[in-house]
Amino acid sequence: MTNDGSVTGSHRSRLSRLAVLAVALYLPWQGEAQNPGEFLLDFSEAELRMILQHGPWPPPVSRDPSNRVSGNAGAIAFGEKLFFESRLSAKGSISCGTCHVPERGWSDGRKLGVGLVEVDRNTPTVQNVRTHRWFGWDGSSDNLWSQSIRPLLDTREMGMTERQVAETVRSDADLACRYEKAFGARPPADDAAVLVAVGKALAAFQETLVSGRTPFDDFRDALANGNHKAAARYPQDAQKGLRIFAGKGNCSLCHFGPNFTHGEFHEIGIPVFKKAGGVDWGRYEGIKRLRANRFNLLGPFNDDPARADGMSTRHVALVPQTFEQFKVPTLRNVALTAPYMHNGHLATLADVVRHYSEIDPTLLHMAHMYFDPLVPEAVPTDTLLKPLNLSSIEISYVVAFLMTLTDTETGKPRKPLPACR
Amino acid sequence: MKIALKICTFLAGAIVPFSAVAQSCVADLPGGRRVESERYVLSYRTKPEKVAISQHFAVEMAVCPKGGEPAPESVRVDGFMPDHNHGMNYRAVIKPAGDGRYEAAGLMFHMPGKWDFIFEVRAAGKTDRMTATVMLQ
Numbered sequence: 001m002t003n004d005g006s007v008t009g010s011h012r013s014r015l016s017r018l019a020v021l022a023v024a025l026y027l028p029w030q031g032e033a034q035n036p037g038e039f040l041l042d043f044s045e046a047e048l049r050m051i052l053q054h055g056p057w058p059p060p061v062s063r064d065p066s067n068r069v070s071g072n073a074g075a076i077a078f079g080e081k082l083f084f085e086s087r088l089s090a091k092g093s094i095s096c097g098t099c100h101v102p103e104r105g106w107s108d109g110r111k112l113g114v115g116l117v118e119v120d121r122n123t124p125t126v127q128n129v130r131t132h133r134w135f136g137w138d139g140s141s142d143n144l145w146s147q148s149i150r151p152l153l154d155t156r157e158m159g160m161t162e163r164q165v166a167e168t169v170r171s172d173a174d175l176a177c178r179y180e181k182a183f184g185a186r187p188p189a190d191d192a193a194v195l196v197a198v199g200k201a202l203a204a205f206q207e208t209l210v211s212g213r214t215p216f217d218d219f220r221d222a223l224a225n226g227n228h229k230a231a232a233r234y235p236q237d238a239q240k241g242l243r244i245f246a247g248k249g250n251c252s253l254c255h256f257g258p259n260f261t262h263g264e265f266h267e268i269g270i271p272v273f274k275k276a277g278g279v280d281w282g283r284y285e286g287i288k289r290l291r292a293n294r295f296n297l298l299g300p301f302n303d304d305p306a307r308a309d310g311m312s313t314r315h316v317a318l319v320p321q322t323f324e325q326f327k328v329p330t331l332r333n334v335a336l337t338a339p340y341m342h343n344g345h346l347a348t349l350a351d352v353v354r355h356y357s358e359i360d361p362t363l364l365h366m367a368h369m370y371f372d373p374l375v376p377e378a379v380p381t382d383t384l385l386k387p388l389n390l391s392s393i394e395i396s397y398v399v400a401f402l403m404t405l406t407d408t409e410t411g412k413p414r415k416p417l418p419a420c421r
Numbered sequence: 422m423k424i425a426l427k428i429c430t431f432l433a434g435a436i437v438p439f440s441a442v443a444q445s446c447v448a449d450l451p452g453g454r455r456v457e458s459e460r461y462v463l464s465y466r467t468k469p470e471k472v473a474i475s476q477h478f479a480v481e482m483a484v485c486p487k488g489g490e491p492a493p494e495s496v497r498v499d500g501f502m503p504d505h506n507h508g509m510n511y512r513a514v515i516k517p518a519g520d521g522r523y524e525a526a527g528l529m530f531h532m533p534g535k536w537d538f539i540f541e542v543r544a545a546g547k548t549d550r551m552t553a554t555v556m557l558q
Contacts, residue, residue: 034520049558075438099484108473133475156442193548236452252533253533253534256475256533257474257475262474262475262531262532263475263531264475264510264532265510311477311526311527312477312511312529313524314514315511315512315513315514315527315528316510316511316514317509317510317511322510383504383505383506384504384506414515
């Protein structure tokens with residue numbers, strides 16, 4: 001079926017291939033004794049389609065057109081140096097790497113992030129960020145270099161000024177040398193130009209933080225290649241969990257694609273009251289901040305004169321439904337990044353699955369409760385999320401599947417950078 | 422939105438044969454899909470032809486009034502997931518392209534599943550709504 005409702009030749013052919021694949025994978029195993037430790041569920045055509053769209057991995061590498069040093073080796077090295085540079089914080093005590101810890105899946109293991117003071121949200125991983133359209137839990141940045149500048153200037157996080165960031169780079173021989181390697185000239189006197197360059201170098205480095213292949217990827221590719229023997233080595237519990245994830249759990253609808261996120265936002269019934277008081281309005285405030293951000297893709301610092309990547313920023317809708325929505329996170333290496341949700345409200349993966357299993361739909365309509373006069377009667381409320389009523393063994397299956405999204409490379413010691421000459 | 426969806430709309434050809442007036446419409450789009458209301462026939466096609474999940478796309482529309490009906494004053498297109506009861510996270514911007522044609526940019530269907538295109542044609546104080554369903558997988 002195509003998206004115009006008809007079945008074209010090429011799509012019919014694709015469906016046929018899926019059907020053949022389903023049969024090829026399953027039939028040989030019917031009536032045949034499977035070896036101990038080998039097991040393959042009889043995935044349906046629809047389940048196979050859903051499973052296959054979670055790959056292949058890793059994704060093809062592409063440069064960020066808004067960042068002229070994206071993919072530039074000198075900029076990547078400069079960005080790595082900056083990422084772990086604590087002189088980029090007001091007290092000289094915090095770097096990006098303080099919260100985005102490689103060994104913790106580039107997160108920090110805390111419920112709420114801690115910069116110069118504790119902040120209101122959980123620290124998201126910076127792995128696989130090149131694939132994102134929006135950055136941060138509220139998507140207040142539309143590009144990675146802007147998102148990298150934000151914590152530098154946030155008084156609760158690193159607390160620097162534009163001038164302090166620029167001076168730090170200009171006055172340090174190694175940083176200034178790396179700047180020149182990346183950008184082809186010594187850091188200029190223009191503080192804003194240096195700040196943006198720092199953001200772009202940080203982005204160039206983070207673009208390289210692609211998670212490795214996982215047991216799920218091997219399983220997915222084995223299915224794609226019709227290699228049922230290899231597919232059958234994937235753990236039985238994980239297969240059962242995957243079936244729930246891609247089937248009745250509807251998880252794949254939002255955790256869509258190779259990076260297990262469609263990159264957009266949903267309200268999922270997590271409490272939004274901040275520890276210090278007040279409400280975290282999530283995406284609604286994020287869109288307002290995005291539009292006010294001088295570093296967004298529609299602004300003067302985008303290196304792409306065509307502003308082609310600005311489409312989402314031009315068209316994003318600031319509507320009441322965005323109250324309390326937060327970004328759908330990647331699930332790759334999710335086992336390494338507990339606790340979960342925008343405010344670290346859920347401690348374990350089992351808690352997360354249980355949340356969806358027992359979700360209270362009345363919690364999904366808080367916008368109406370708080371902003372009744374602003375919400376027209378006809379505003380729809382999302383009816384996707386309903387209690388799944390999973391048994392405890394089903395919850396354990398889904399967790400078993402999520403565990404197989406963990407690679408073995410993340411957290412390995414990084415080679416020290418040679419001095420810049 | 423709900424009210425809009427409940428208003429009786431139908432796909433051209435599904436119930437009523439394409440009318441003689443519509444056949445004279447010069448703004449029919451090759452390869453497009455047609456919907457119609459009491460007063461209008463609308464042909465649309467997407468760019469790219471196959472809509473990808475969570476990727477922006479554009480919609481080209483050609484709108485023709487049936488016999489004696491006024492020319493459209495404005496045309497609008499939106500997307501809606503009836504099974505989830507939510508729409509798009511983006512607003513399409515529509516520009517007239519002459520000869521009853523319109524180009525909408527900035528749409529995005531961000532999830533797999535059933536989506537409805539909702540077209541609105543406004544003229545002479547009335548709004549005609551038409552829907553067309555697509556399945557994204």
